[in-house]
Amino acid sequence: MASDSQPEGSWATTLLTTLQANKLASLVLAPSIACFLWFFVSYHTSPLKKYPGPFLAGWTNLWRLWVVYRADYAQTMEKLHEKYGPVVRLGPNLLDLDLPELSRVVYSTDGKWKKTTMYQNSSSIINGKITYHMFSEIDNAEHARMKRPVVRHYSVPSVLAMEALQDQVIAEFLQHLQKRFVEPGATCEFGEWLSYYAWDFLGVVTFSKKFGYMAKGTDFDGTLSIGDQAIDYFGMCGQMPWLDYWLDKNPVYPLGPPNLSNVTGIAIANLTARLKGEDKDFKPERPDFLQYFIESKESHPDVVDEGQIIGYLLLNLIAGADTTAITMRALFYHVLRSPRILAALQSEIRTALPQPNIPTPYAVARALPYLDAVVRETLRFHPAVSMTMERVVPAPGLTLPDGSIVPAGSHVGMNPYIVGRNRGIFGADADEFNPDRWLQRTDESDDAFKDRMQLWNTANLVFGGGSRICLGRNLSLMEVYKLVPTLIATYDIALTDPKEEWWTSSRWFYRTKGVICTLKPRST
């Protein structure tokens, strides 16, 4: 019979009695119950509870970690937005927004919107201390301090000053393609070769030296593969940033991504040789980033030391090579699958560039409207970064178009892949690759076209936005705008299997493999 103070059937009493009686049960059960209660209370009291999303996502970030692990992040997000609308809850404290009208707010220049801690796991340990670079630094004031000495070196005039260096790499790329594939009539792993080109290109503009991927025709030192693993690690760990302290930053046995020690070694060797005047590849009349960074050390000695220069050099390579290769690979993949688009592009380029084998001057390339449309469509359709770029909502909160307020401290973000396919902006055919959408329609006035492009720019987050916008965008655009017409003016390029379905992996980078081609001398 139950006493008055312990009513019969009280589950709490039974539980307490069991726990007191059984020490093992208490060791296991008590933390589990505390954990469950914590999750339960957090879920039900969260101010983000009102926003729709997968059930598990509201409880734990493990859900989104699982999606990143599966490597179909962008596609999953697309389905979720179709199901739930423009605001989707991806984690207990994270909303993904398909609201291009807010892009200038979330990715602003006012210094109030901070990156979330997801970015911090792309830092490294130098001399026993976690060191952040321009991409991983989340404090906006510190970021501005790091960026100030070098930002002008990424401007259009600065990268234009490197055009001669770029032409040199393009010319070499053509020679390799000619000897290895065109003359013997061999099949080309074109997608791979675009990566070799992009890495060697970045080596040359960064420190006047190629890594040698084109010469060797392979990822001979494993750097490209290590780079992929490092970026995948960043994408996965970013979903639960504290994991990085256990996996990579633990001082006992780091389990993080394989480090880029060979690239770091190359960067240090180049800096040392340059400072000692022993760098034979560098020609002062052909400036490179290393030269610019050394000058920044002289102009900003309070910010730039040799460690910072190594950081700048590495960021150039890690942020710049794969992203540009992904873009060029996507461009060729989609263009080569469409005889109509290929014919239009070929006709424009070959009329403007009657001679093969000559690196296209940037000014000439930028004046080709169909090429411009193809590049823009590629960036929209296959952005190299295809994950939510998270930011912390500052006080007093973010007002959404439905009038609801996302409280300060919540995390929100937009995904270039999702906003790039927003049907309200790009039309019902937003899921199709069609460069013509970027051209002025026959029945469209100049003003209407201008307005449409202005609106479309709000949904262009391919290079991020605001004060954290991609630093290398002018350089990578120059690379793409120059290389594509040069190749099309020189070769007839065709997929060996026009129906080829390539391999894709959508995590932080939207990686791809494939684009197997034949290359023949230009026929028309």
Ligand code: HEM
């Ligand atoms: C098609 C090529 C490229 C794409 C699509 C791309 C995309 C992006 C995006 C989306 C961001 C912003 C990430 C965020 O806010 O969460 C970013 C940042 C950055 N990118 Fe790029 N990138 C490209 C090429 C390059 C190149 C060639 C370089 C350097 C040579 C570069 C250097 C950087 C740096 C330093 C940042 C950090 C900027 C900051 O936080 O201040 N990127 N990039």
